[in-house]
Amino acid sequence: MSRPLFGPVDTQSAALPPAIVAQAAHWLVTLEQPADDATLAAWQHWRQAHPDHERAWQRFAGLHQDLGITRQEHISPTIVSQTLHQTVESQDRRKLLKWTATASGALLLGWAGRHRTPVPGWLADYRTGSGEQRELALDDGTRIILNTRTAIDIDTGGLQRVLTLYHGEIAITSGAEPHALTTLVATRDGQVRPIGTRFVVRYPLPDNPHTLVTVTDGMVRITPRQASDSSVDLPAGRQALFSRNQVAPSEPAASTSSAWIQGMLVADRMRLDTFLTELGRYRPGILDCAPELAGRLVTGTFMLADTDQALQALALGLQLHLRYRTRYWVTLEAA
Numbered sequence: 229m230s231r232p233l234f235g236p237v238d239t240q241s242a243a244l245p246p247a248i249v250a251q252a253a254h255w256l257v258t259l260e261q262p263a264d265d266a267t268l269a270a271w272q273h274w275r276q277a278h279p280d281h282e283r284a285w286q287r288f289a290g291l292h293q294d295l296g297i298t299r300q301e302h303i304s305p306t307i308v309s310q311t312l313h314q315t316v317e318s319q320d321r322r323k324l325l326k327w328t329a330t331a332s333g334a335l336l337l338g339w340a341g342r343h344r345t346p347v348p349g350w351l352a353d354y355r356t357g358s359g360e361q362r363e364l365a366l367d368d369g370t371r372i373i374l375n376t377r378t379a380i381d382i383d384t385g386g387l388q389r390v391l392t393l394y395h396g397e398i399a400i401t402s403g404a405e406p407h408a409l410t411t412l413v414a415t416r417d418g419q420v421r422p423i424g425t426r427f428v429v430r431y432p433l434p435d436n437p438h439t440l441v442t443v444t445d446g447m448v449r450i451t452p453r454q455a456s457d458s459s460v461d462l463p464a465g466r467q468a469l470f471s472r473n474q475v476a477p478s479e480p481a482a483s484t485s486s487a488w489i490q491g492m493l494v495a496d497r498m499r500l501d502t503f504l505t506e507l508g509r510y511r512p513g514i515l516d517c518a519p520e521l522a523g524r525l526v527t528g529t530f531m532l533a534d535t536d537q538a539l540q541a542l543a544l545g546l547q548l549h550l551r552y553r554t555r556y557w558v559t560l561e562a563a
Contacts, residue, residue, distance in 0.1 A: 513556025
């Protein structure tokens with residue numbers, strides 16, 4: 229039996245991860261229009277994939293009921309995401325005051341709560357979509373490469389430049405010009421200060437909500453947001469995870485960590501479910517496998533420019549069957 233669009237309102241006030249907030253916003257906007265069976269099936273699959281997905285969806289139900297929004301009213305993705313993010317992080321839903329329609333038909337939100345920040349990345353200076361990469365060359369020679377699904381802001385002031393990574397992955401080569409500014413990379417976990425270097429920062433990880441730093445050349449200094457007296461210097465050839473409170477012990481840098489810069493995904497005995505999560509970053513929609521196949525190991529090099537071709541090579545190598553439920557929902561099954 230298919231699930232209704234909205235069920236009983238979830239009144240739990242625990243905050244939801246911003247990425248899930250954005251996903252819920254995407255589905256709400258998608259389902260504003262008549263949806264075919266495949267789209268509805270993909271939406272139901274997303275709701276069932278994790279309890280937080282269903283919780284985010286039910287928060288939308290409460291939002292619709294609180295504001296009296298009908299399915300016929302137009303809601304932009306940005307407005308939806310800002311509103312849900314603010315609503316789910318508020319400890320008092322009564323702080324939501326009103327929405328008013330402008331002459332153009334857009335909805336504006338009046339909000340008296342203390343959480344006014346939109347979903348991270350929606351209004352970032354630079355963004356990439358699924359499968360997109362972008363290179364920025366700054367005037368002092370600093371080079372920044374944005375990987376898929378990445379959002380950053382760049383704020384230049386004084387003698388340093390602050391690059392805020394909202395989500396995704398970036399590779400930075402420090403500028404060599406005499407007037408090159410120090411480029412600090414900031415995430416919700418803290419700051420990374422390079423010392424004449426090349427390094428990669430990823431936030432968050434699929435199975436870990438914190439920040440991973442990998443140093444190729446030179447050195448970086450990692451400073452957790454809530455433990456500024458616990459800075460750690462990370463040299464070339466090492467990588468480390470850090471949270472707001474601490475830096476984990478460093479490890480040898482994974483040889484495959486920067487393969488994406490050359491347009492490749494390199495797997496070395498990687499679990500199939502982990503591989504599909506990584507490959508799924510480079511294409512829209514759902515990419516999964518039958519549960520009994522999740523632990524199969526994948527080894528190989530896959531080109532990111534054509535993820536369908538990568539999937540075909542994967543299925544051939546593991547002797548599995550690719551099931552295209554839709555163009556945007558692909559499942560690997562036993563042959």
